[in-house]
Amino acid sequence: MSVLHDLEQVIKSRKSADPESSWTAKLLAKGPEKCAEKFGEEAVEAIIAAVKNDRENLTYEAADVLYHMLVMLAARDVPLDDVLTELARRQGLSGIAEKASRG
Numbered sequence: 001m002s003v004l005h006d007l008e009q010v011i012k013s014r015k016s017a018d019p020e021s022s023w024t025a026k027l028l029a030k031g032p033e034k035c036a037e038k039f040g041e042e043a044v045e046a047i048i049a050a051v052k053n054d055r056e057n058l059t060y061e062a063a064d065v066l067y068h069m070l071v072m073l074a075a076r077d078v079p080l081d082d083v084l085t086e087l088a089r090r091q092g093l094s095g096i097a098e099k100a101s102r103g
């Protein structure tokens with residue numbers, strides 16, 4: 001199990017947790033749209049750090065992005081393994097060839 005898989009399990013367990021005791025439970029209780037919005041906010045913060053070439057902050061914000069990505073996926077019942085399978089399918093296929101295959 002990877003750190004991401006471990007985190008996915010914790011996030012799934014928070015679906016039935018008390019929103020008063022867990023940030024994840026609180027966020028999930030607000031619904032998939034709010035989870036998606038939060039992911040977008042965290043992505044923007046990572047973009048700003050990248051544009052500023054602030055590597056320390058980019059590392060911190062990228063962790064926030066990955067966590068909020070997993071919350072967003074969980075809110076829509078998309079397993080991390082489905083995302084990883086899609087990434088694995090693309091391995092060995094250049095981005096240019098992949099785009100052309102979509103025609």
Ligand SMILES: N=c1c2ncn([C@@H]3O[C@H](COP(=O)(O)OP(=O)(O)OP(=O)(O)O)[C@@H](O)[C@H]3O)c2ncn1[C@@H]1O[C@H](COP(=O)(O)O)[C@@H](O)[C@H]1O
Nearest residue numbers: 007010011014021022023024025026041042063064067068
């Ligand atoms: N990785 C994370 C993680 N990353 C970020 N966050 C929280 O995400 C929240 C949003 O970050 P923001 O910077 O937007 O802070 P904010 O409080 O909303 O601030 P404003 O935007 O309101 O100014 C913060 O409260 C962070 O603590 C996380 N909360 C939880 N996890 C993981 O999830 C596990 C379960 O957490 P709980 O659900 O809280 O038990 C934890 O053990 C961690 O492993």
